[in-house]
Amino acid sequence: MKPTADSADVTVLLPLPPATFHILLALAADDRHGYGIIQDVEARTGGALRLSPGTLYRTIQRLLEQGLIVEPKRRADPSDDPRRRYYRITPFGTAAARAETRRLTQLVRIARGVGFLTPEPT
Amino acid sequence: MIGLYRRLLYLFPSSFRMEYGDEMCDLFAERSAGARGLARLGLFLGAVADVVTSAAAAHWDVLIQDLRYTVRSLNRARGFAIAAVAVIAIGVGANTAAFSVADFVLLRALPFPEPHALIRLCWGPRSGGGWGCMNQLSPANYRDYKAMTPSFQTLGAFTGIGVNLVEGGGDPQRLSGATVTGEVLPLLGVAPVLGRVFDSANGGGGDVGTVVLSYGLWQSQFGGDRNVLGRSVTLNGAPYQVIGVMPPGFYFPSRETQLWTHLVLREEAYADRDDNYLEAVGRLKPGVTMSQARADLNVVAERLARDYPATNGDAGFSFFAMRDNMSPRYRLMLLGLCGATLCILLLTCANLANLLLARAGARERELAVRAALGAGRERLVRQIVTESMILALAGGVPGVALAAAAVPLLALLVPDTLPVASQPSLDLRVLAFALAITTLTGLGFGLLPALRVGASGTGLSAVREGVGGAGGGQKQRLRSVLVAVEVAMSVVLLITSGLLIRAVWRIQSVDPGFVRERVIALKTVLPRPKYDMTQRRLQFYNRVLTDTRALPGVQSAAYITGLPMVMIGRITGVVIPGREVSTRFRDEVASIRFVTPQYFRTMGIPLLRGRDIEDGDIQGRVPVAVVSESFGREFWPNEDPIGRTFESRGGPRTVVGIVGDVKVRGLERDNEPQMYAAAGQVPDTAFINDDPKDLVIRYTASLGALLPAVRATVRAADPEQPISDVRTMDDVVAGETATRRAQLRVLGALAVIAVLLSSVGIYGLLAFTVAQRSREIGVRLALGAEPAGVARMIVSQGMKLALVGVVPGVLVAYAAARGMRALLFGVAPADPATIFVAVALVCVMTLAGSLVPVLRAVRVNPMLALRAE
Numbered sequence: 001m002k003p004t005a006d007s008a009d010v011t012v013l014l015p016l017p018p019a020t021f022h023i024l025l026a027l028a029a030d031d032r033h034g035y036g037i038i039q040d041v042e043a044r045t046g047g048a049l050r051l052s053p054g055t056l057y058r059t060i061q062r063l064l065e066q067g068l069i070v071e072p073k074r075r076a077d078p079s080d081d082p083r084r085r086y087y088r089i090t091p092f093g094t095a096a097a098r099a100e101t102r103r104l105t106q107l108v109r110i111a112r113g114v115g116f117l118t119p120e121p122t
Numbered sequence: 123m124i125g126l127y128r129r130l131l132y133l134f135p136s137s138f139r140m141e142y143g144d145e146m147c148d149l150f151a152e153r154s155a156g157a158r159g160l161a162r163l164g165l166f167l168g169a170v171a172d173v174v175t176s177a178a179a180a181h182w183d184v185l186i187q188d189l190r191y192t193v194r195s196l197n198r199a200r201g202f203a204i205a206a207v208a209v210i211a212i213g214v215g216a217n218t219a220a221f222s223v224a225d226f227v228l229l230r231a232l233p234f235p236e237p238h239a240l241i242r243l244c245w246g247p248r249s250g251g252g253w254g255c256m257n258q259l260s261p262a263n264y265r266d267y268k269a270m271t272p273s274f275q276t277l278g279a280f281t282g283i284g285v286n287l288v289e290g291g292g293d294p295q296r297l298s299g300a301t302v303t304g305e306v307l308p309l310l311g312v313a314p315v316l317g318r319v320f321d322s323a324n325g326g327g328g329d330v331g332t333v334v335l336s337y338g339l340w341q342s343q344f345g346g347d348r349n350v351l352g353r354s355v356t357l358n359g360a361p362y363q364v365i366g367v368m369p370p371g372f373y374f375p376s377r378e379t380q381l382w383t384h385l386v387l388r389e390e391a392y393a394d395r396d397d398n399y400l401e402a403v404g405r406l407k408p409g410v411t412m413s414q415a416r417a418d419l420n421v422v423a424e425r426l427a428r429d430y431p432a433t434n435g436d437a438g439f440s441f442f443a444m445r446d447n448m449s450p451r452y453r454l455m456l457l458g459l460c461g462a463t464l465c466i467l468l469l470t471c472a473n474l475a476n477l478l479l480a481r482a483g484a485r486e487r488e489l490a491v492r493a494a495l496g497a498g499r500e501r502l503v504r505q506i507v508t509e510s511m512i513l514a515l516a517g518g519v520p521g522v523a524l525a526a527a528a529v530p531l532l533a534l535l536v537p538d539t540l541p542v543a544s545q546p547s548l549d550l551r552v553l554a555f556a557l558a559i560t561t562l563t564g565l566g567f568g569l570l571p572a573l574r575v576g577a578s579g580t581g582l583s584a585v586r587e588g589v590g591g592a593g594g595g596q597k598q599r600l601r602s603v604l605v606a607v608e609v610a611m612s613v614v615l616l617i618t619s620g621l622l623i624r625a626v627w628r629i630q631s632v633d634p635g636f637v638r639e640r641v642i643a644l645k646t647v648l649p650r651p652k653y654d655m656t657q658r659r660l661q662f663y664n665r666v667l668t669d670t671r672a673l674p675g676v677q678s679a680a681y682i683t684g685l686p687m688v689m690i691g692r693i694t695g696v697v698i699p700g701r702e703v704s705t706r707f708r709d710e711v712a713s714i715r716f717v718t719p720q721y722f723r724t725m726g727i728p729l730l731r732g733r734d735i736e737d738g739d740i741q742g743r744v745p746v747a748v749v750s751e752s753f754g755r756e757f758w759p760n761e762d763p764i765g766r767t768f769e770s771r772g773g774p775r776t777v778v779g780i781v782g783d784v785k786v787r788g789l790e791r792d793n794e795p796q797m798y799a800a801a802g803q804v805p806d807t808a809f810i811n812d813d814p815k816d817l818v819i820r821y822t823a824s825l826g827a828l829l830p831a832v833r834a835t836v837r838a839a840d841p842e843q844p845i846s847d848v849r850t851m852d853d854v855v856a857g858e859t860a861t862r863r864a865q866l867r868v869l870g871a872l873a874v875i876a877v878l879l880s881s882v883g884i885y886g887l888l889a890f891t892v893a894q895r896s897r898e899i900g901v902r903l904a905l906g907a908e909p910a911g912v913a914r915m916i917v918s919q920g921m922k923l924a925l926v927g928v929v930p931g932v933l934v935a936y937a938a939a940r941g942m943r944a945l946l947f948g949v950a951p952a953d954p955a956t957i958f959v960a961v962a963l964v965c966v967m968t969l970a971g972s973l974v975p976v977l978r979a980v981r982v983n984p985m986l987a988l989r990a991e
Contacts, residue, residue: 034145035152052168053149054176057142062183085145 010092013066016100019051019059024068024097027089031072034060034085060087068093123162124151127169133177135184136500184501188508195509202481203513206474210517210563212875213470215524218548218556220463220868222525223532224456225555226546232445233371233542235311236405241415242447243267243277243402246440248423254447254539256440258398261391263426263434267402270422273415277404278305280375280385286649286844287381288356289343296647296846297339298378299357301385307334309405310374316340317351317366320384329384333362337370339380357383358649359842373541375401395433399809403444416441448537451945455535455865458622458942462615462872467563469611472604473879474567478510479601480890482571503572510568511561518560522553534864574600601887602923608883609927609964610934612876616960617935618942619869624956625947626862634855635784636686637726640821641851642828643685646836646843647815656741656804659813662839663718663801666817669835671720675823680721681801681814683714687854690787692811693794697769698757712753713786713794714770716814718801722748722781724820725851732764732779739800746800748779753795775799789858790947818851825850862945877967880927884971888920892975896982904984913976920972924964931964932957 026032026040038051063069072088111117127150131143150169157165196203231237245263246256259267259279268277280302287295307319315337320329333355335344344350353364362383373379406415419439426434526548533545546552646666653659663681670679684692694714719736722729730751739746754763763777787793801814821828829848836845892899899912939951
């Protein structure tokens with residue numbers, strides 16, 4: 001039985017581990033396969049975060065179990081290698097990512113309040 | 123490289139590997155496509171690190187998942203969980219307790235540095251038979267062995283002493299000690315916690331009159347006072363100065379030894395080669411083996427036999443590792459105990475495997491559903507093994523607590539001849555064993571059901587049919603085999619404990635030769651030089667005996683050199699004038715005791731003919747002896763011994779009376795003929811061991827009132843004289859079988875547990891069968907079958923199971939009994955009565971186990987059973 005996209009359920013998952021959050025971000029717009037996720041995360045972070053295969057698939061396993069992502073039955077691009085497995089974010093996954101974003105925003109607001117967020121020197 | 127990577131993925135749980143293995147390989151291939159040389163290597167090393175860490179994490183995830191699942195499912199089956207934990211606790215507890223004692227006595231190194239090189243040397247028969255120290259050495263022989271044997275790094279000598287300790291204004295105390303040559307304490311290699319040990323330099327003369335205390339004595343007598351060094355104490359009336367304290371846990375030569383004085387052998391000590399009172403302890407040179415040393419000793423013994431034929435002509439030596447100084451019986455008893463606990467462990471595993479199989483039957487549907495939902499076989503097996511390991515660990519913890527509680531009960535199985543503590547402590551080594559046993563148990567009972575479930579592969583049919591439908595004949599057969607194993611193990615335990623019980627009965631029914639009831643004994647060892655002269659000692663005995671005999675409730679009282687079964691030594695050669703000279707190692711030996719009048723009456727030993735020792739038998743009169751019946755038979759067959767003369771220690775004696783034989787060496791051993799000489803005729807020069815020191819009193823009063831009065835009479839005779847070793851002869855005789863009874867209590871308890879577990883096993887299986895066959899039984903009853911017939915059917919199934927177990931059980935028990943024949947005291951390993959009773963008990967147990975299933979079967983309602991169709 002998969003949990004529903006209910007914010008009460010989502011809060012127990014917070015804070016999301018960085019790898020989880022990044023995978024959800026990578027899946028926000030498109031379904032992707034494992035290598036695609038790694039590439040997307042790498043590009044988005046300017047090469048700062050490079051997920052290892054072990055971390056990636058362990059996290060994917062957990063996300064599937066928690067119902068944050070699913071394997072779609074129909075492919076976005078049917079011409080792709082059929083052995084490749086694609087992953088898609090669920091509404092519950094989106095809710096979790098949103099909740100994490102809210103949490104982080106709040107944190108940033110507090111940090112700004114005490115003056116930790118100074119404009120970066122240019 | 124991809125191949126290597128793929129193999130690396132086997133570190134992951136197989137469910138994970140199946141799911142993502144291909145993907146990960148593809149990913150790795152894509153990444154490493156462009157890399158060459160060092161970069162390629164770096165990439166691979168990185169991959170190794172990644173796989174290792176994430177595989178560990180993945181396993182952890184699975185474990186957590188399984189644990190959660192286990193807790194949930196056990197929570198639902200609380201009765202099962204509690205029963206399983208209790209059974210495991212018993213199995214682990216029994217094995218841990220038995221192991222800790224067996225390891226302590228048989229395996230573990232003695233608590234000395236490099237203990238394997240420590241040896242003991244004594245005199246003994248040429249044949250080298252017997253165990254431990256057979257006969258003591260004379261200083262002259264000790265000196266020759268020490269000088270002439272090249273195998274020893276060092277050799278020292280010691281002898282046990284009893285001392286009366288007077289310290290400050292306190293009551294005098296009787297203590298066991300040892301007097302040791304300067305080599306002994308240093309060669310053992312244990313440093314004192316306080317002060318120093320004896321200095322062997324310049325012959326050790328400087329340390330005469332000094333004493334080293336045991337830690338226990340230092341604590342109890344001196345309150346652990348660090349200023350004890352230099353303090354003066356009085357031992358046997360002479361002043362001694364404390365020079366050191368040994369650490370706790372240091373025992374030598376035995377646990378009882380509480381202090382050590384310095385033994386200095388002066389030139390005159392070497393004069394008499396036949397004055398045997400020393401035992402030797404030593405260290406082998408590095409690299410020298412026991413057999414090499416034994417060969418060296420043989421050469422020395424040969425040479426001494428040539429040089430001193432009169433004393434050493436037919437003498438050899440007893441030589442053994444310090445580790446082996448114990449009766450072989452202890453080894454047998456402990457091995458028997460370990461065997462019994464292993465039986466229990468096997469039985470425990472069979473029982474639990476059976477319970478799990480039954481549960482697996484009930485859970486078949488649940489498991490099948492999980493399998494259908496995609497849980498692989500490996501996941502299911504892993505889940506079940508996790509569950510059994512959790513149960514095992516949950517039982518292991520109380521099991522260790524049980525072992526800790528049981529070990530003191532086994533303390534009697536630790537021989538007091540070994541220089542070790544009275545009982546083992548539960549240390550890391552024992553805990554490691556407990557953990558290993560627990561793991562083994564968990565695997566033992568978990569793996570079998572897990573593999574059966576994993577292999578069943580009837581997932582879909584199980585889902586369709588629901589509970590009760592699945593579980594084929596194969597599983598039923600497996601369960602029957604397990605129950606038969608349980609029955610076999612209980613038969614083994616029942617028969618072996620039965621045989622040992624019969625052996626104890628047989629020993630207890632041996633007539634000790636005296637009347638054990640209503641005799642109290644206590645010890646007053648008169649110290650030298652205060653009581654050097656026989657006349658002086660007689661005054662003391664007479665005073666105490668006269669006052670004691672006058673006490674109300676005392677029938678008679680007497681003194682003797684040593685109590686039977688307590689002092690088993692004092693063996694002397696006997697020479698009959700006109701016959702060839704014999705020596706101590708031939709058959710013509712007897713035990714010698716010096717007694718005051720009334721000894722035989724007090725002990726209830728029948729005076730068959732002639733007269734008792736009398737007050738008039740003192741120095742200057744004709745030396746007399748009362749001898750036992752077997753003494754007469756041995757030395758004067760077909761003749762009347764009374765009036766005959768023989769020679770033994772201290773010259774010729776004339777036989778004046780004949781008494782019944784006494785089991786001097788204990789109920790289980792062969793005994794030398796006995797000779798009793800008069801206390802008044804002990805030579806002034808006699809060794810202190812000959813002195814009468816045990817006061818025996820036959821009483822009719824209550825002991826509570828009598829003992830203070832007896833203490834008062836001793837105090838009146840000599841206020842500085844301590845009293846020790848107060849005991850009844852009843853206790854002495856009971857002590858003969860104490861070790862055996864301690865072992866039996868444990869074995870008996872294990873046998874009872876075995877029977878209970880097996881009957882539960884039989885019950886479980888039959889109840890399962892009845893539930894499965896209720897339809898068939900219903901049809902039978904509907905068709906007019908007699909309920910009695912149905913009952914017979916169920917019972918006969920149970921009996922068949924029992925029989926399948928009984929046959930191998932009896933065979934194993936017979937093999938085990940043959941192995942421990944030395945413990946059986948003549949009871950045959952195939953004793954028919956014991957086997958009959960054991961088998962009968964198993965039948966009763968089977969009937970008890972089938973009772974409830976039978977009732978359930980005959981109450982099957984045909985209508986209901988058929989309607990379920």
